[in-house]
Amino acid sequence: MPENDFDVVVVGAGPAGSCAAIEAARSGLRTLLLERGPFPGSKNMYGGVVYPRILDDLIPEWWNEAPLQRWVTRRSTMVLTDTQALTVDFRNEAWAAPPYNGATAHRPEFDRWLADHAVAAGATLLCDTTVTGLLRGEARRSGRVVTGVRTDRPDGDVTASVVIACDGVNSFIAKEAGLYGTPNPKDFTLGVKETLALPRQVIDQRFGVRDLEGVDIEIIGCTGGINGGGFVYTNLESIAVGVVLKLTSLAAQTTRPEEIIARMKRHAAIAPLVEGGELVEYSAHLIPEAGLRMMPEMTGNGLLIAGDAAALCLAAGIWLEGVNFAMGSGRYAGQTAVEAIAAGDVSQRGLRGYASRLSDTFVLRDHRKLRRAPELVLGDRVQHLYPSMITGMAERMFRVDNPSPKPGLRRIFREERKRAGVSRRALLRDSRDAFRSFG
Amino acid sequence: MIERDSTWPETSFSDRMSTVDFKVDDKPHIVVDGKVCADCTTRACIVACPADLFVPTSAGGIVFNYEQCFECGTCYLVCNHEGAISWSYPEGGYGVIFRTT
Ligand SMILES: Cc1cc2nc3c(=O)[nH]c(=O)nc-3n(C[C@H](O)[C@H](O)[C@H](O)COP(=O)(O)OP(=O)(O)OC[C@H]3O[C@@H](n4cnc5c(N)ncnc54)[C@H](O)[C@@H]3O)c2cc1C
Ligand code: SF4
Ligand code: SF4
Numbered sequence: 001m002p003e004n005d006f007d008v009v010v011v012g013a014g015p016a017g018s019c020a021a022i023e024a025a026r027s028g029l030r031t032l033l034l035e036r037g038p039f040p041g042s043k044n045m046y047g048g049v050v051y052p053r054i055l056d057d058l059i060p061e062w063w064n065e066a067p068l069q070r071w072v073t074r075r076s077t078m079v080l081t082d083t084q085a086l087t088v089d090f091r092n093e094a095w096a097a098p099p100y101n102g103a104t105a106h107r108p109e110f111d112r113w114l115a116d117h118a119v120a121a122g123a124t125l126l127c128d129t130t131v132t133g134l135l136r137g138e139a140r141r142s143g144r145v146v147t148g149v150r151t152d153r154p155d156g157d158v159t160a161s162v163v164i165a166c167d168g169v170n171s172f173i174a175k176e177a178g179l180y181g182t183p184n185p186k187d188f189t190l191g192v193k194e195t196l197a198l199p200r201q202v203i204d205q206r207f208g209v210r211d212l213e214g215v216d217i218e219i220i221g222c223t224g225g226i227n228g229g230g231f232v233y234t235n236l237e238s239i240a241v242g243v244v245l246k247l248t249s250l251a252a253q254t255t256r257p258e259e260i261i262a263r264m265k266r267h268a269a270i271a272p273l274v275e276g277g278e279l280v281e282y283s284a285h286l287i288p289e290a291g292l293r294m295m296p297e298m299t300g301n302g303l304l305i306a307g308d309a310a311a312l313c314l315a316a317g318i319w320l321e322g323v324n325f326a327m328g329s330g331r332y333a334g335q336t337a338v339e340a341i342a343a344g345d346v347s348q349r350g351l352r353g354y355a356s357r358l359s360d361t362f363v364l365r366d367h368r369k370l371r372r373a374p375e376l377v378l379g380d381r382v383q384h385l386y387p388s389m390i391t392g393m394a395e396r397m398f399r400v401d402n403p404s405p406k407p408g409l410r411r412i413f414r415e416e417r418k419r420a421g422v423s424r425r426a427l428l429r430d431s432r433d434a435f436r437s438f439g
Numbered sequence: 440m441i442e443r444d445s446t447w448p449e450t451s452f453s454d455r456m457s458t459v460d461f462k463v464d465d466k467p468h469i470v471v472d473g474k475v476c477a478d479c480t481t482r483a484c485i486v487a488c489p490a491d492l493f494v495p496t497s498a499g500g501i502v503f504n505y506e507q508c509f510e511c512g513t514c515y516l517v518c519n520h521e522g523a524i525s526w527s528y529p530e531g532g533y534g535v536i537f538r539t540t
Contacts, residue, residue: 038532043510282456
């Protein structure tokens with residue numbers, strides 16, 4: 001048999017792909033990293049906060065070199081109705097010092113930096129190259145063996161022992177390999193955001209931070225009738241303001257995404273934060289939102305799927321983490337390819353180490369733990385009834401209605417629950433679900 | 440109630456899109472079959488496409504322009520008419536190029 005062009009071909013130089021390539025190349029495998037954009041990160045958009053602790057052993061002291069904006073030391077969760085806001089705000093000074101926690105970052109910078117590490121490890125990075133299909137060899141009981149990829153370059157076929165698909169949310173590779181069924185729009189949300197420029201001191205003052213400290217605000221109740229949520233993140237000299245919208249819910253009404261952002265920006269609790277910011281970039285991208293329920297089979301013969309391509313993004317209300325899950329699963333895919341190639345068996349069986357690596361680590365453990373969260377958080381009650389119930393309770397607690405005496409907490413709770421149209425049984429069930437998923 | 444003056448002028452949609460960098464290919468990566476769209480009652484693409492690239496015509500069809508596309512995938516997912524949209528990524532190097540995302 002003629003020798004393959006490469007040992008490993010990685011499709012997509014996002015966080016999953018670059019981490020897979022770093023692992024493979026550092027173990028001495030001939031590794032090709034393919035990216036359709038002109039540079040890694042050029043096609044990638046997110047909220048934005050990265051949680052890079054998964055890099056601690058791969059790139060020691062990554063915090064000294066990664067292109068980051070601000071360390072997130074404040075995390076707020078806001079519940080909005082049209083005229084009210086209830087915010088839970090947490091601040092932690094320790095997150096501004098090693099080993100840090102989360103940081104805002106621009107993906108065109110962060111992803112490029114991570115891909116540079118793959119190149120430094122010996123991988124070949126080829127940008128401006130779209131993979132258009134899989135090359136397949138002999139048939140096996142468990143499906144035909146993937147032997148490489150077809151690209152849109154002239155003579156663009158590349159053969160390899162293992163292909164690692166890290167091609168993101170629309171993963172045409174996983175679909176072509178038959179590992180995915182037909183995608184269901186209700187499993188996806190559309191993220192749209194504005195990058196708004198503001199002077200650094202203005203951001204410091206508005207958000208109550210200094211030096212390199214930054215803020216992450218997650219918002220619920222800001223998307224009108226559409227199921228979703230909003231966010232505000234601080235960069236060094238800009239803020240990211242956007243919404244995440246359930247596709248089926250967006251498609252079923254008539255307000256466009258940019259108008260939903262505009263409405264959120266006009267809210268009394270948001271307007272003072274964003275006012276005067278100059279729009280420097282508008283962007284959009286999909287999120288695989290449904291977690292475990294939508295995950296494909298992640299291993300084929302000669303094929304591994306990682307990151308958003310495998311729906312490994314964790315989108316569970318107060319958590320929106322995909323980059324760390326991509327980096328983690330990319331690393332485990334890379335390690336599995338190394339192991340299988342060394343053992344001379346890249347069949348689905350030979351690659352089964354991937355499933356156990358995912359299963360034993362945060363990647364699938366967090367997903368299993370939070371498996372009920374996406375449906376709960378994007379469900380109609382959390383979206384449309386609870387915000388009004390919660391802010392209504394706050395309003396009654398803080399209202400001084402003399403000469404009426406203060407009502408008791410239990411009465412407030414009962415009346416606001418009824419006013420918001422939440423049945424006792426539904427509330428009990430949701431509390432139990434919330435307890436099970438978050439507890 | 441206090442009238443808040445927080446209604447600074449909204450950016451026009453074309454100004455909004457002019458903040459985004461594109462390297463436009465002369466070949467479209469997405470093709471929409473207006474004949475199929477003529478029978479469509481949901482018209483979900485019109486409200487959902489973040490780049491507002493689906494424009495209804497007075498004759499009941501759809502005009503689509505691929506040039507300022509985010510390559511997000513929303514349109515083919517919300518469209519429930521088989522064959523209306525043929526969707527692929529642009530050729531290597533072409534399409535949207537993000538900077539501060
Ligand atoms: C609005 C929004 C907010 C988010 N907020 C956060 C957040 O705050 N924190 C967080 O951790 N995560 C967040 N996420 C999720 C996160 O962005 C993703 O989970 C993460 O980017 C997945 O990484 P990946 O490497 O799997 O895929 P991607 O980052 O999508 O990378 C895929 C790469 O493959 C390339 N590619 C695709 N197809 C081909 C092909 N055929 N040929 C060649 N190259 C190809 C693409 O150009 C791209 O570079 C958010 C996502 C969105 C949309
Ligand atoms: S593209 Fe699809 S959703 Fe849009 S009008 Fe045509 S058939 Fe309808
Ligand atoms: S891929 Fe996204 S931006 Fe492009 S046409 Fe479809 S919905 Fe619009």
